[in-house]
Amino acid sequence: MNEQHVVVAIPESAPLDALGPLARTLLVTVAAADETTGDVQAAEVVVIDDDTLGLLPALGTFPRLRLVQSVTAGVDALLPDIPPGVVLCNASGGVHDGSVSEWVVTVILASLRGLPAHFAAQGRHQWPPAVEQPILAQELAGRNVCIIGYGAIGRAVEQRLAPFGMHITRVALRPRAGVCPPDEIPRLLPSTQIVVLAAPLTDATRDLVDAGFLAALPDGALVVNVSRGGLVDTEALLAELRRGRLRAALDVTRPEPLPARHPLWSAPNCIITPHVAGTTTRWRERAYRFVGDQLRRYERGEPLQNVRTSY
Amino acid sequence: MNEQHVVVAIPESAPLDALGPLARTLLVTVAAADETTGDVQAAEVVVIDDDTLGLLPALGTFPRLRLVQSVTAGVDALLPDIPPGVVLCNASGGVHDGSVSEWVVTVILASLRGLPAHFAAQGRHQWPPAVEQPILAQELAGRNVCIIGYGAIGRAVEQRLAPFGMHITRVALRPRAGVCPPDEIPRLLPSTQIVVLAAPLTDATRDLVDAGFLAALPDGALVVNVSRGGLVDTEALLAELRRGRLRAALDVTRPEPLPARHPLWSAPNCIITPHVAGTTTRWRERAYRFVGDQLRRYERGEPLQNVRTSY
Numbered sequence: 070m071n072e073q074h075v076v077v078a079i080p081e082s083a084p085l086d087a088l089g090p091l092a093r094t095l096l097v098t099v100a101a102a103d104e105t106t107g108d109v110q111a112a113e114v115v116v117i118d119d120d121t122l123g124l125l126p127a128l129g130t131f132p133r134l135r136l137v138q139s140v141t142a143g144v145d146a147l148l149p150d151i152p153p154g155v156v157l158c159n160a161s162g163g164v165h166d167g168s169v170s171e172w173v174v175t176v177i178l179a180s181l182r183g184l185p186a187h188f189a190a191q192g193r194h195q196w197p198p199a200v201e202q203p204i205l206a207q208e209l210a211g212r213n214v215c216i217i218g219y220g221a222i223g224r225a226v227e228q229r230l231a232p233f234g235m236h237i238t239r240v241a242l243r244p245r246a247g248v249c250p251p252d253e254i255p256r257l258l259p260s261t262q263i264v265v266l267a268a269p270l271t272d273a274t275r276d277l278v279d280a281g282f283l284a285a286l287p288d289g290a291l292v293v294n295v296s297r298g299g300l301v302d303t304e305a306l307l308a309e310l311r312r313g314r315l316r317a318a319l320d321v322t323r324p325e326p327l328p329a330r331h332p333l334w335s336a337p338n339c340i341i342t343p344h345v346a347g348t349t350t351r352w353r354e355r356a357y358r359f360v361g362d363q364l365r366r367y368e369r370g371e372p373l374q375n376v377r378t379s380y
Numbered sequence: 381m382n383e384q385h386v387v388v389a390i391p392e393s394a395p396l397d398a399l400g401p402l403a404r405t406l407l408v409t410v411a412a413a414d415e416t417t418g419d420v421q422a423a424e425v426v427v428i429d430d431d432t433l434g435l436l437p438a439l440g441t442f443p444r445l446r447l448v449q450s451v452t453a454g455v456d457a458l459l460p461d462i463p464p465g466v467v468l469c470n471a472s473g474g475v476h477d478g479s480v481s482e483w484v485v486t487v488i489l490a491s492l493r494g495l496p497a498h499f500a501a502q503g504r505h506q507w508p509p510a511v512e513q514p515i516l517a518q519e520l521a522g523r524n525v526c527i528i529g530y531g532a533i534g535r536a537v538e539q540r541l542a543p544f545g546m547h548i549t550r551v552a553l554r555p556r557a558g559v560c561p562p563d564e565i566p567r568l569l570p571s572t573q574i575v576v577l578a579a580p581l582t583d584a585t586r587d588l589v590d591a592g593f594l595a596a597l598p599d600g601a602l603v604v605n606v607s608r609g610g611l612v613d614t615e616a617l618l619a620e621l622r623r624g625r626l627r628a629a630l631d632v633t634r635p636e637p638l639p640a641r642h643p644l645w646s647a648p649n650c651i652i653t654p655h656v657a658g659t660t661t662r663w664r665e666r667a668y669r670f671v672g673d674q675l676r677r678y679e680r681g682e683p684l685q686n687v688r689t690s691y
Binding site for chain 1: 478479482483485486489490493495496498499501502505506507508515516517518519520521539540542543544545636637638640641642645646651652653654656659660661662
């Protein structure tokens with residue numbers, strides 16, 4: 070280890086080319102999660118991706134650790150393992166908002182258009198009138214959408230939905246012009262046909278979507294969760310789905326992964342994808358370009374981006 | 381029959397309330413396609429919808445017929461039965477462009493995101509890593525789209541794709557600023573990742589998408605057909621799909637309806653819906669509001685909208 074370098078533990082699978090030029094950084098690639106000795110333990114910076122998640126419980130033993138940089142937008146699961154005094158940053162603002170917002174528009178359209186039923190009919194090679202029941206297609210135009218959580222992802226969703234002619238309301242913990250505070254949610258729900266959950270999981274948002282929230286939505290409303298499963302009371306949602314009153318499109322669930330025997334898998338009018346909203350063929354390159362920017366800031370002692378905790 | 385009235389034959393199933401106030405119009409509702417006697421045959425105007433399509437072969441025997449008004453955007457199938465001297469109008473501009481363009485964005489996103497594979501995995505209750513192969517999700521952002529046919533539908537598609545950050549080129553028979561003529565298609569195809577066919581079926585567009593057209597597209601390109609099956613050489617497309625080189629999303633096919641044994645149903649990376657792109661829960665009301673406007677124009681002797689033929 071060279072004392073002049075910033076030692077950075079980074080997943081071996083990372084697209085290192087995307088980092089760009091780094092002047093004083095010694096990259097130590099981590100191949101296995103249990104590789105917490107030697108140079109890895111000397112790291113000032115640890116980059117957390119799927120294959121370095123296993124480092125988390127050991128971070129308290131890293132004597133020089135200053136910064137934990139996640140490549141994800143949500144960092145709720147990392148918080149308990151961040152040692153006191155260590156800064157945690159997420160990857161947001163340009164890394165995930167495009168891909169995640171594309172997923173949101175995809176599943177809203179798929180749900181309203183009845184794509185699951187269409188794909189099933191295609192699987193049976195059935196052109197109407199062989200299909201027993203007509204597949205109703207609803208339009209986005211004129212629908213009321215409520216975006217809960219109005220950060221980079223919420224704004225990106227709004228930009229992409231706007232030209233469909235939707236009425237969009239916004240809710241965020243930090244209200245500002247055009248953005249409602251959470252206590253207005255009960256007033257908004259009865260006229261909301263599509264709810265998009267894009268808020269981080271915090272004590273303020275945990276179980277936000279409970280039986281009362283769902284009951285306030287009108288018949289046929291669609292609940293889209295691209296945030297964390299913890300925002301939604303799964304049993305309450307399941308009850309509304311089973312009685313055919315609401316629809317859902319979920320990229321995140323509670324429990325997650327969803328066990329094979331969980332009834333949510335086959336609940337009516339429920340689209341489930343396995344936490345892949347941000348995971349496109351391009352996201353990793355974008356994420357590691359962001360990590361490169363952040364490392365250059367760290368090298369130079371400049372303010373970091375997307376600081377989530379700083380004790 | 382009252383000589384002071386314009387006699388209009390209209391499907392019994394039509395939402396007549398949507399027509400609005402009509403001063404001098406006698407509506408004769410048609411319950412069955414073979415009902416071509418009496419007041420129906422005295423019609424000056426015939427409104428063609430699914431359940432009055434059967435009137436077409438008899439139109440030549442309607443002595444007072446002046447106008448055939450379709451509720452669809454495409455009227456290619458009606459043309460052979462329009463008697464000389466009779467005006468044919470389609471329903472375009474505000475009736476179908478919203479719903480059809482929503483379908484186009486839906487299937488583009490569904491194809492790029494791998495929704496068919498995701499729905500299949502959901503059907504097996506499989507959260508990764510139980511899914512054998514990762515489902516690749518591609519982004520719309522940065523893709524080159526070529527919209528062929530730049531009328532109301534083509535423009536509506538462009539409006540809805542623009543905020544995803546796509547590069548859009550336009551082709552139309554009638555070139556104008558920003559719209560390429562058809563002879564530029566060969567130059568555009570090699571850099572086109574998504575082709576949207578939104579042109580009417582005419583002698584100029586029939587078989588436009590043949591083996592040579594398809595061969596000019598790059599690997600992985602997506603062909604979206606929301607126009608007519610006649611624009612595409614089905615066998616040539618099927619060959620490209622089977623070798624895994626191209627993808628397709630088709631609302632129209634040739635033959636149509638697609639027979640149950642047709643290999644296109646189960647071709648890889650091919651989404652098929654049964655000619656429903658315009659058919660949402662709201663389209664009929666919009667269509668008959670347009671028909672009402674047209675009938676008022678006809679009553680008053682004003683210029684008609686969307687005239688497709690006038691001999």
